[in-house]
Amino acid sequence: MEKPVTEDWDYIVVGSGSAGSVIAARLSECGRHRVLLLEAGGPDHLFWMRAPLGTGQMLRREDVIWQYETEPNPELRGRRLRWPRGKTLGGSSSVNGTLFVRGDHWHYDDWAARGATGWAFDDLLPYFKKFESFAGGDPHWRGRNGPISVERLNARLPVSEAFVEACRQTGLPENEDYNAAECYGASFLQYNTKFGRRQSAAVGYLRPAKGRANLKIVTDAMVTQINVSGNRADGVSYSIGGVAHTARAGREVIISAGSIGTPHLLELSGIGNPDILRRHGIAPRVVLPGVGENLIDHLQTRVSFEARNTRGLNEIIRRPLYKYWIGAQFLFFGKGLMTTPLATAQAVVRSSPHLLRPDLKVQLHHFSGKDRMAYSKELGIDPHPGLTFGVVQLSPQSRGSLHLSGPSSDAPPSIRPNQLSHPEDVRVLTAGLRLARQVASQPALSDYIVKELRPGPDAVSDHELVEYIRDSGQTSYHPIGTCRMGIDSQAVVDPQLKVHGIERLRVADASIMPTMPASNTNAACLMIGEKAAAMILADAR
Structure with missing residues (x-):
C-alpha cells in the first residue's frame, strides 16, 4: 500500500467549475501565492466539449457528468428527475448550453437589501466586465478584454427571426442586448x-494559467473532508486512485464544488445541522443549520410543435447528410447550428401587467420530442421537423434541500427540490404556457408551425395545463442557494463568502446565491469567482 502524501500550499481550491477556475487562476496570477486546485473529474479533452451542440452527447456520459438524481417529488407525480452536473476541468461550464445571461439587475440589488453588502448590481458590474470579451454593445455595460469570449447568435435561421418578430407582434419590444441596461424583451441569444x-x-x-510554477492542477482528485483544527480550516483530505493525500493550507481553503458538491462536503466534514450529521454518525464541528437548505432550481415546462420549412435536431438525427453539412460549417467556419445548444432566441416577459419586473422566459429550441435531451437516456425525438418553446419562471418561490444520505463521500446526497410546492410557481408557469401559445399563433410563425403537439390543443383550462406541467416539468440545470450568503441565523457564508463560525474557509460558487439571479447561472458564477478572488487577495495584502 502506498504511503499517504502530504503537501503544503497557501491556498487550496476545491472544484474547477466556473468559480473555482477563476479563483485558482487569479490567486496564482501574481506569482507570490502557491495554489492547489483539486478537481474530482478528469481533463476537458472531449471533442464534444468544444461544440455547444455537443451538450446532449455529454450529458449521458458518466465519465464527465455526475449523474445525480432527485428524490421523488410529490408535486411532480412522484417523479425522480435527473440532475446532471459537470465532472471535468471547467465543471458544468464545460458541458452546459453556453448561454450567456447575467440576469435582471434587480435580483442582485435584492441580495444587498437582504444583508449581502457589496453585492448590488453596481458593485458587481466591474466583475462581470472583467471576465468578459464582447465585441459590440455599450462599453458602460459590457467588457472588452476578459478571458471569456461572448458572441452573439451567428446562426440566424429564418425561424429565429420569425420568433422575435412574433414576439413583437404580441406587443413585446425587441431587446438588442439583454445583458446591458435591461433584460426585458425579445432577443437573439448570446453564448x-x-x-x-x-x-x-x-x-x-x-489553460493560460497551467504553465505557472506556483499553480498545481490535480484531476481525478476526490476531496473527502475539510480538515479543521479548533475553529480553523487548515487543509483537506483527498484521494487519487485509492491513495490518500492530505493538503495543508497556510492561508485559506476555498470550496467551489457547486450547489450539490459544496454542502455535501461541508456536511461530511462536520459542518451543518447537528441533528442531520449525528443521524449519519458524523460528529458536529461547526453548527450551521442552513447548510443544504434553500435549494432552488428552474423548473422548465414547454410547448412543442410539428414544424415545416426549418431544420433542427430532428433533421440532424433523421438525415445523415445534413449532419455532415452542419459539422463542416462548424469545423471550417465556426458557424451554423453546432455553435448553439439548439436554443437561439428568447422572450423575457411579465406574467401579469401589474408586475414591475419580468418573471418569465420563453425560449426557442430547434427540436421537438417526448423528452428533452438528457432528461432520460433515450432522446425520444419526433419523426418530423419540430420546434419547442421552453417556459421558465425566472424567480421560483419553491425551496428544497440537499443533505447526506450516508457518512461517506461515495454515497450521493439526497436531493429534494420540492418544485411546484409554492402556488405562485404553478400560476406563473401556467401563464407561461399561455404566453408561449400566444407567440406561436402570430402571423410571423405561420410558415413554420404546423400544429401544437404538447400539451396539445385539447389542454385548455388551467387545471389541464397544471396537470401537464406536473407530468412533464424538468430541471433547467440551475441548482443554487444551498450555502446561502447572508447575516441571519440560516446563512452559511457572510458577504465576504467566509463560512460563519470557522476561520480560513470560504465558499464561492452557485450555492452562495440567496435567490435566483437569472434564467441561467454560469455568468453569475464567473462573476462570483472574480469577486471572491479580489476579496481573498485584498485580505492577503
Missing part, C-alpha cells in the same frame, strides 16, 4: 463561445 467554440472556465482561465 460563451469564440469562433463558435465553447469558452468554458477551463479554456478561458486554466
Whole structure:
C-alpha cells in the first residue's frame, strides 16, 4: 500500500467549475501565492466539449457528468428527475448550453437589501466586465478584454427571426442586448463561445494559467473532508486512485464544488445541522443549520410543435447528410447550428401587467420530442421537423434541500427540490404556457408551425395545463442557494463568502446565491469567482 502524501500550499481550491477556475487562476496570477486546485473529474479533452451542440452527447456520459438524481417529488407525480452536473476541468461550464445571461439587475440589488453588502448590481458590474470579451454593445455595460469570449447568435435561421418578430407582434419590444441596461424583451441569444467554440472556465482561465510554477492542477482528485483544527480550516483530505493525500493550507481553503458538491462536503466534514450529521454518525464541528437548505432550481415546462420549412435536431438525427453539412460549417467556419445548444432566441416577459419586473422566459429550441435531451437516456425525438418553446419562471418561490444520505463521500446526497410546492410557481408557469401559445399563433410563425403537439390543443383550462406541467416539468440545470450568503441565523457564508463560525474557509460558487439571479447561472458564477478572488487577495495584502 502506498504511503499517504502530504503537501503544503497557501491556498487550496476545491472544484474547477466556473468559480473555482477563476479563483485558482487569479490567486496564482501574481506569482507570490502557491495554489492547489483539486478537481474530482478528469481533463476537458472531449471533442464534444468544444461544440455547444455537443451538450446532449455529454450529458449521458458518466465519465464527465455526475449523474445525480432527485428524490421523488410529490408535486411532480412522484417523479425522480435527473440532475446532471459537470465532472471535468471547467465543471458544468464545460458541458452546459453556453448561454450567456447575467440576469435582471434587480435580483442582485435584492441580495444587498437582504444583508449581502457589496453585492448590488453596481458593485458587481466591474466583475462581470472583467471576465468578459464582447465585441459590440455599450462599453458602460459590457467588457472588452476578459478571458471569456461572448458572441452573439451567428446562426440566424429564418425561424429565429420569425420568433422575435412574433414576439413583437404580441406587443413585446425587441431587446438588442439583454445583458446591458435591461433584460426585458425579445432577443437573439448570446453564448460563451469564440469562433463558435465553447469558452468554458477551463479554456478561458486554466489553460493560460497551467504553465505557472506556483499553480498545481490535480484531476481525478476526490476531496473527502475539510480538515479543521479548533475553529480553523487548515487543509483537506483527498484521494487519487485509492491513495490518500492530505493538503495543508497556510492561508485559506476555498470550496467551489457547486450547489450539490459544496454542502455535501461541508456536511461530511462536520459542518451543518447537528441533528442531520449525528443521524449519519458524523460528529458536529461547526453548527450551521442552513447548510443544504434553500435549494432552488428552474423548473422548465414547454410547448412543442410539428414544424415545416426549418431544420433542427430532428433533421440532424433523421438525415445523415445534413449532419455532415452542419459539422463542416462548424469545423471550417465556426458557424451554423453546432455553435448553439439548439436554443437561439428568447422572450423575457411579465406574467401579469401589474408586475414591475419580468418573471418569465420563453425560449426557442430547434427540436421537438417526448423528452428533452438528457432528461432520460433515450432522446425520444419526433419523426418530423419540430420546434419547442421552453417556459421558465425566472424567480421560483419553491425551496428544497440537499443533505447526506450516508457518512461517506461515495454515497450521493439526497436531493429534494420540492418544485411546484409554492402556488405562485404553478400560476406563473401556467401563464407561461399561455404566453408561449400566444407567440406561436402570430402571423410571423405561420410558415413554420404546423400544429401544437404538447400539451396539445385539447389542454385548455388551467387545471389541464397544471396537470401537464406536473407530468412533464424538468430541471433547467440551475441548482443554487444551498450555502446561502447572508447575516441571519440560516446563512452559511457572510458577504465576504467566509463560512460563519470557522476561520480560513470560504465558499464561492452557485450555492452562495440567496435567490435566483437569472434564467441561467454560469455568468453569475464567473462573476462570483472574480469577486471572491479580489476579496481573498485584498485580505492577503
